[in-house]
Amino acid sequence: MSTMTLLEAANKAMQHEMANDERVVVFGEDVGLKGGVFGTTQGLQNEFGDDRCFDTPLSECGILGTAVGMALYGLRPIAEIQFLDFIYPGFDQIVSEAAKMRYRSGGEYTCPMVIRSPYGGGIRGGHYHSQSSEAYFCHTPGLKVVIPSTPADTKGLLIASIRDEDPVMFLEPKRIYRTAKGEVPDGEHVVPLGKGRVVREGSDCTIVAYGAMVPLVEKAALEAEKQGKSMEIIDPRSLVPLDEELILESVKKTGRCVIVHEAPRTCGYGGEIAAIIAEKAIEYLEGPIARVTGFDTPFPYALENLYMPDVRRVMSGIAKTFNW
């Protein structure tokens, strides 16, 4: 075990897999000598050479298109997209190609590749360095979507993603890159995709949250506890495939549910969770399902703090499930 940040854990996961499997290559804008704009790929070029960790021209289309090609040829590419907001020039290669390759070729060709990208707000990045667009990917059959919230999960999930036989969107909550610190197992550490984590047990209301929202809802849960309400927190960790059972079991127990994410509300992932519950556990509900989310506006710069869900808004969401 070593104590490290979420960012360091991502770095360690890549380093571990690059040492472990020579098919693994890491590339993207500024990932080489500079080590990434956040430093996530620091040291990899030095250790593994610029054949295995290298900079690319400024083209997400090229980064993702070449990653698909490498995966088809038998490599295990890890493509870094500098900010998730900049993925769209290469969106076609993800949704039309990587996601459909196995299916359309009847299983002949596959795309085992990881697309890593920092996402979410909280660093004063405005419009284009703050967005949370996980729902686009979750809505695309053929993609797995993974979001860690702790250093240990980051390492374990990223290693599992690199070893996965299918394309994985690995989204890193940049807001807690350095604030999330914790113990991480040394060496081999795999957290399987599709298994959620009970962050906190509780009995009165279930909160579903992922990424940078997890530490936030933990604070809200403490606050709620002071007021005599016991919160259970579930971090699904992988949004696709989703550990539905874990969420349904929890809601059946607590009878209430609040879903928290930074992304805009309309058609966000929260809608999916709410719909699953409304379809499969409605008879257990003792109150409305509340969503605490980013607003249906672009991500603002100066008012970022007001835009993002905060403890107050989470509390208000919880309150809605009790007082309606």
Added chain:
Amino acid sequence: MSTMTLLEAANKAMQHEMANDERVVVFGEDVGLKGGVFGTTQGLQNEFGDDRCFDTPLSECGILGTAVGMALYGLRPIAEIQFLDFIYPGFDQIVSEAAKMRYRSGGEYTCPMVIRSPYGGGIRGGHYHSQSSEAYFCHTPGLKVVIPSTPADTKGLLIASIRDEDPVMFLEPKRIYRTAKGEVPDGEHVVPLGKGRVVREGSDCTIVAYGAMVPLVEKAALEAEKQGKSMEIIDPRSLVPLDEELILESVKKTGRCVIVHEAPRTCGYGGEIAAIIAEKAIEYLEGPIARVTGFDTPFPYALENLYMPDVRRVMSGIAKTFNW
């Protein structure tokens, strides 16, 4: 009034607005001399000249980027994307540019433009000529998303979209381009965005459906009626902005809801509708909210008929809301 198909109504709407407002231009791949691969733009180049209706190089990025530029400069571009499946090379211009222009410039610059595209299955188009990706656009603040299901609505909504001061995704259900026939008002005919339509009144269960699913659920409603269950059908017509009131009122009356769309289930628009109901009308529900949707797989070719929601699957969805 004249009787025409949905396809002809789209053509008439463009013709009306091109005659009415010289800022309106129509362009895309094969929209000129050929008149579009479905014939939607037939005659427009002939009538208005190839300055106002013209073919472009094979680049959705270019089509959408130049459309944004024209809109900024004061024109009213209608950009045709040949199939919605092919929009992704230009996705960045939609989600990063058109959708955010008004907001990011503090209201100084706006993008009044319409992106028209046929969408959905039912024509044996396989993977890439069949998809329904409306949810991506609904999840993007700054975009309106409109889907007609009748010829009259097609004309009225398309005219309203062209006149709208913001970017509108106008998605045309290609499966019923020619099978949906009906009376359409001649000349001026505007259906405001944001107002749903009660397709059929009923008392036992609400069905929310749009596009090519509307005629399908109408059939299912007849079938249900035979079995003594009265269905109310709501076609929201514009998914963003959504006429929430209309849906909530209906569900409060019937106590049940089935949502039907062709797109894959996970994070589809159905999730949003379910979540709204689970948040705002849960106390009225007498059964689970059911979703009848495309499967969470890419769109298959040979088995298309089994993939798409059909009357049988809608009936099964309805049944779930009664027997649980």
Added chain:
Amino acid sequence: MTSKALSIIENDGRAAKGKDPNLSDEELRRIYEIMVMTRVMDDKGLVLQRRGGIGFYLQSTGQEASHIGSAYAMLDSDWFFPAYRQPGILLLRGVPLDDIVNEWFGNDGDTSKGRQMPVHYSFRSVNFVSISSPIGTQLSQAAGAAMGAQMRGDDTVFMTYCGDGGTSSNDFHAGLNFAGVYKAPVVFVVENNQWAISVPFQKQTAAETIAAKAQAYGMPGIRVDGNDVLAVYRASKEAVDRARKGEGPTLIETVTYRMGSHSSSDDADRYRDKKEWEAWGKRDPILRFQKYLQQKGLWDAEFETEVQTRSKQEINDAVKRAELRSLPAPESMFDDVFMNQTPQIKEQREDFLALEGEADEAQGEFPL
């Protein structure tokens, strides 16, 4: 349009001096047979579509030299990232006709399980990567695969195709740019058939030629007469050899013509000048090659009859066998989204099968 393009077979059927690639008689005949078979297969495909036997077809008529000549320069271990107008490559690589025809039908013999529209082949066994509909996406993939081979020290060469329309795509720009920067072993063949559905080449780009675009990516750009199988082969062979030697990518423009409509869904007469079509018809790549073979004593009417008859027979037989097959099993729809089914897909599959079961019991009834 063909000015300055490399051309070898002259009007009298002879090879231009010093340019004959000197293929063996056996090789020459094989190329010819495959060109004919490709044409015959295409004729059959369109007829089948018209008869309603299959849902869609798309021909390569007029472009046989362009794609077969280029592909012939590759080794069997090399990879193709094709567009949708290179069916002759399958024949060159020995893919059984049954596999090809089953794909048209999307039946239970289709190696890609009826997942895609007709002519969107995938044959891993012969390094022929799954064809996509979105234009151009294969170009950056080919560059990436080539970068991968380079990293691993393999001497595999990659050849990828697109049309004149495809040069406007994002992936053309990204693919050629990456290939140039990394000196990847990939050959980009643009079959400039003058049309992108109804959009003529002049409206596709203001560049004088497509070969000229190579300069933007720091690679050689070669323009060849795409209806001259020897010219296409020669230029491609040089490019493939260069790539294999680590000298980087090449862009080849084959100047040719789409003799048919865009696909079975299109009617080119609505937008295309008959005269243009007739003029190109006179430059048919198969007839052109015939002259060369004849002049070398490798072709005569008898040989022609034999090749034609055999080709037609084989394709007809394959179609008959395909017609007897069934659709893929309904539940196969849920396979291959991921290596393993997710709980969500499993559940959807079970719901689906339950309903199928019910339907079998209560024909056409929908009990609430």
Added chain:
Amino acid sequence: MTSKALSIIENDGRAAKGKDPNLSDEELRRIYEIMVMTRVMDDKGLVLQRRGGIGFYLQSTGQEASHIGSAYAMLDSDWFFPAYRQPGILLLRGVPLDDIVNEWFGNDGDTSKGRQMPVHYSFRSVNFVSISSPIGTQLSQAAGAAMGAQMRGDDTVFMTYCGDGGTSSNDFHAGLNFAGVYKAPVVFVVENNQWAISVPFQKQTAAETIAAKAQAYGMPGIRVDGNDVLAVYRASKEAVDRARKGEGPTLIETVTYRMGSHSSSDDADRYRDKKEWEAWGKRDPILRFQKYLQQKGLWDAEFETEVQTRSKQEINDAVKRAELRSLPAPESMFDDVFMNQTPQIKEQREDFLALEGEADEAQGEFPL
């Protein structure tokens, strides 16, 4: 790297024979003052960021000639589709310093309402289109606006900028291709400052020059010394004139250097050779222009002091005023998504305001 690039100001400060654009003394001094003011503003911006006054800053130091020289060729009625490294254009167009500085703070005086990061200006009043972060998107937009002007018969010209990195973007390819095909009145200025964050030009493309890429789009490609304001101006004026006469688009590569780090978030010392930086420092565009002015009797130490002092004073005053301002009103966050608020946005706004109200009453409490 600068070989064959147009250059006018010689080492001794004289203009190369026959190449002087012959601007009036007044014009020359104005250009100089704006170059200095741009530099002064940039220095202040970075200092402010370091002091924590603003959240981010990005300099154009070293590129003043490149963007001011090109922009100076435009009429006031012409439009700019800028990237993020052309702040001098704002000064050229007379945008008040207060408007610029308020944008850095994203305060209630910011014309774009604090919606974007610092230096992402939008000034409709002077036809300066809202700057985006995603690289390259402005390029196809500029082509489209130019096509629009053409359709309407306006004689507006459009100028759009990107960096060497930007040439790899999808929109570079699409924008230049469309502009070429429609002969749109647009000038593409690529400021090749040798770096895209930490990626050097050599890894951006294998093309010898960026100007060479013009051939792919059938338009002229011009390479100019980007640290020579007269050379940049001259080439740009010719391109703008051509565009206005209906002769189509031009690609201009200005060969220059990013003297600072990429932005306040970057530290170029980690990846960049100090020697390279020093060499380029000797070619400072302001010093270069000084020599020319001096030689023409338009510059002396006194003038310099006056310009420097005035510039610093003005920017300091503007910053002081900006610092006194407040953030935009919280509820302004819900404006301008659409012209009119949708019911969903209205509801979210109301919920938000209700909670804000509660918070005011019950400081820090979250009553369940």
